[in-house]
Each structure stands twice: as C-alpha cells, then as structure tokens.
Amino acid sequence: SSLKNFFKLYKWHLFGTSFCWFLLDFNFYANGLFNIDIITNVLKQDINGAMDDARYSFYIALIGFPGYILSYLYIDKIGRKNIQLIGFVMTSLLFWLCYYINDHNLIETSSLSTSTPSSGIEIFNVRINISRPMIFKTIYVICYSFTFLFSNFGPNTLTFVIPGEIFPVEVRATANGIASACGKLGAAAGAFIFPYIKNVNNSMYLCSVIAALGAIITYFFIPTYDSYDLNDDDTYISLDYDCLKPVSEWNDDDIYENENVHFGVNGNGNEIEVEKNYKTDVAMHYTQIRI
Numbered sequence: 001s002s003l004k005n006f007f008k009l010y011k012w013h014l015f016g017t018s019f020c021w022f023l024l025d026f027n028f029y030a031n032g033l034f035n036i037d038i039i040t041n042v043l044k045q046d047i048n049g050a051m052d053d054a055r056y057s058f059y060i061a062l063i064g065f066p067g068y069i070l071s072y073l074y075i076d077k078i079g080r081k082n083i084q085l086i087g088f089v090m091t092s093l094l095f096w097l098c099y100y101i102n103d104h105n106l107i108e109t110s111s112l113s114t115s116t117p118s119s120g121i122e123i124f125n126v127r128i129n130i131s132r133p134m135i136f137k138t139i140y141v142i143c144y145s146f147t148f149l150f151s152n153f154g155p156n157t158l159t160f161v162i163p164g165e166i167f168p169v170e171v172r173a174t175a176n177g178i179a180s181a182c183g184k185l186g187a188a189a190g191a192f193i194f195p196y197i198k199n200v201n202n203s204m205y206l207c208s209v210i211a212a213l214g215a216i217i218t219y220f221f222i223p224t225y226d227s228y229d230l231n232d233d234d235t236y237i238s239l240d241y242d243c244l245k246p247v248s249e250w251n252d253d254d255i256y257e258n259e260n261v262h263f264g265v266n267g268n269g270n271e272i273e274v275e276k277n278y279k280t281d282v283a284m285h286y287t288q289i290r291i
Contacts, residue, residue, distance in 0.1 A: 097140075
C-alpha cells in the first residue's frame with residue numbers, strides 16, 4: 001500500500017529524475033570516453049602516445065572542474081531546478097555551435113576563398129596573423145570544453161542531488177537507486193552508440209538534441225524547491241504544474257462521507273489525512289502536505 005501510494009504521489013518525480021539522469025550520462029560519459037577522438041578530428045592532429053591523450057583529458061577536466069564549485073556556491077541562490085535547466089540549455093547550445101562550425105566547413109581551409117586575407121590581432125603595434133580556420137578551430141575546442149563546465153554546473157551535479165532530497169525518507173534510497181540505475185543505462189547507451197557514429201558532426205548534433213530534451217524534462221518534471229523545504233522530512237514537494245500534481249488523479253471513490261481524503265505516507269509510514277475544501281480554486285485544501 002505504501003509503495004502504491006508512493007507511485008501515486010511521486011511517479012512524475014521519479015520519471016523526471018530518472019530520465020534526466022539517463023540523458024545526462026548518455027552525453028557526459030560518451031564525450032568523456034571519446035573527447036580525444038573528437039578534438040583530434042577537429043584539430044587534424046594525431047595522438048602520439050598515452051601522454052598526449054592524458055594531456056588533452058587533463059585540459060578538459062581542468063575546464064570542467066569549476067562547474068562543481070559554482071554548483072556548490074549557487075545551489076541555494078539560483079535554485080536546484082534552475083541550475084540543472086541552465087546546464088542542459090547551455091550544453092545544448094554549445095554542442096549545436098560545434099555542429100554548426102563543422103557543418104559549414106568553417107574549420108576547413110578549402111572552404112575559404114584563396115583571395116580572402118588572413119585575419120589577425122594587433123598587440124603593442126605588432127600584428128599577429130591568424131587564419132580563419134584556426135580561429136574557428138579555437139572556438140570549436142572552447143565550446144566543446146565548456147560543455148563539461150556546464151555539465152558540472154548543471155545536471156552532472158543536480159541529477160545526483162535532487163533524487164536524494166525530494167523523495168520520502170522511507171523510499172528515498174530506492175527511488176534514488178532507480179534514478180541512478182537509469183543514469184548508468186544512459187552511460188552504457190552513450191558508450192555503445194558513439195563508436196557507430198562515424199561522423200563527428202552527427203555526434204555533436206545528437207548531443208545537442210539530447211541536452212535539449214533534458215532541459216524540457218527538467219522544466220516540466222523537476223520541482224522547484226530550496227533548502228527551506230527540506231527542514232521537514234514529511235513535506236511533499238510538488239511539481240510546478242497542476243496537471244502533474246496528485247489532485248488530477250483523484251476521483252469520487254477517493255472521497256469519504258466526512259469529506260476527508262486519505263492518501264500518501266508521512267515520516268512514520270502512516271497514511272496522511274488531507275482535508276477537502278470545495279471553496280478553494282483547486283478544490284482541495286492541504287493541511288499537512290504543501291502543494
């Protein structure tokens with residue numbers, strides 16, 4: 001009965017946290033494993049041994065690491081849902097920029113007219129000529145590296161945090177485990193599928209679409225809350241849209257003659273009594289559960 005009530009109240013929460021974790025890990029682990037192949041393909045450089053591989057990986061990890069610090073500093077100021085949403089949106093845009101640069105051959109010398117002069121910058125009256133392909137290669141690598149920054153300052157941190165906070169204590173470990181397992185499925189799917197995508201550009205487009213889907217799922221299926229809502233373990237943290245709240249699932253069979261509805265579980269595993277009030281706009285007045 002408690003498990004049934006849990007799914008009645010939290011099925012959309014579980015869907016949102018699990019699917020977001022799946023999508024995040026699909027992108028994050030696939031790019032974590034094959035980032036060297038992607039960068040060397042763009043720079044047209046070969047990897048000379050394990051040290052070059054380690055050096056490129058270190059640079060990317062160095063750029064991505066501040067994302068964890070930013071998440072720690074702003075998790076209550078910006079909000080958990082908002083940080084995850086920002087992370088998905090930014091990674092989607094950055095992957096799309098990588099796709100656009102490569103798709104329009106902006107990093108290929110052959111795509112430029114031979115009469116096109118080199119671009120350059122002037123420092124202390126000394127002009128440094130930089131070719132357009134090199135500029136776009138640099139932009140590509142920066143955009144690609146920053147996908148790791150906004151993954152960490154976003155879903156890579158929050159997909160782990162949110163499932164550990166929004167579910168009831170009695171089933172929190174189980175719900176978190178389900179969401180985490182979905183994430184590992186996404187990691188396995190990304191690691192399996194990426195080698196079969198022969199074109200790097202197609203992989204960037206796919207990552208952009210997946211991150212955009214993550215943003216949509218976050219927007220609708222992740223609740224807005226802060227640390228204040230976590231002071232009471234019995235607090236029900238609802239989703240932001242009425243159509244996804246439990247009230248939409250109730251019917252006349254749930255209503256007793258004394259106009260009380262019994263549903264859900266509290267911190268002791270007992271059913272929670274909720275008073276029904278027909279005068280409210282949502283037709284329900286919650287006395288023990290915040291919606």
